[in-house]
Amino acid sequence: MNQVDVLDVEPANVDVRHEEQREEGGRIRLSDGAVRELCSVFKLLADETRFRIILHLLEEGELNVTQLCERLGQSQPAVSHHLALLRVARLIELRREGKHNYYSLSQERLVDLFENVFPLSSKEPGAVNLPGIRLSYRRE
Numbered sequence: 841m842n843q844v845d846v847l848d849v850e851p852a853n854v855d856v857r858h859e860e861q862r863e864e865g866g867r868i869r870l871s872d873g874a875v876r877e878l879c880s881v882f883k884l885l886a887d888e889t890r891f892r893i894i895l896h897l898l899e900e901g902e903l904n905v906t907q908l909c910e911r912l913g914q915s916q917p918a919v920s921h922h923l924a925l926l927r928v929a930r931l932i933e934l935r936r937e938g939k940h941n942y943y944s945l946s947q948e949r950l951v952d953l954f955e956n957v958f959p960l961s962s963k964e965p966g967a968v969n970l971p972g973i974r975l976s977y978r979r980e
Contacts, residue, residue, distance in 0.1 A: 881929055884926060884929050889912060890922050892912060894926075894932075896908060896912075901944060902944040904942050905920060906940075923943060930949045931946055932944065932946055933945070
């Protein structure tokens with residue numbers, strides 16, 4: 841039986857894009873509020889179950905709670921708890937159809953995270969350069 845983590849999650853209402861500041865040399869520096877929000881998001885994603893939910897939604901687009909329970913091998917209350925935390929952070933969205941709740945990724949929120957975190961580490965927007973590896977993304 842998996843232990844369910846309890847995190848203190850506040851609604852994500854900081855727009856990282858408006859909280860950044862340019863330093864001399866053009867380097868971007870995030871405000872303290874934006875850093876706290878990003879840390880909160882990364883803490884949520886550090887949980888294996890929540891990360892697997894994100895992966896399933898990336899792969900399948902939209903799933904209801906029952907489908908997620910089957911894929912994760914967890915109970916409905918445990919999965920619903922994780923979904924609630926992801927919703928508060930605005931990482932997923934809810935669509936109700938009849939008696940089922942369908943969840944999908946918040947595309948706008950994920951794009952915002954990529955566009956505002958990646959440029960901090962590189963002179964080239966949309967890329968992070970590490971020793972021996974280069975991570976990049978492009979908007980379609």
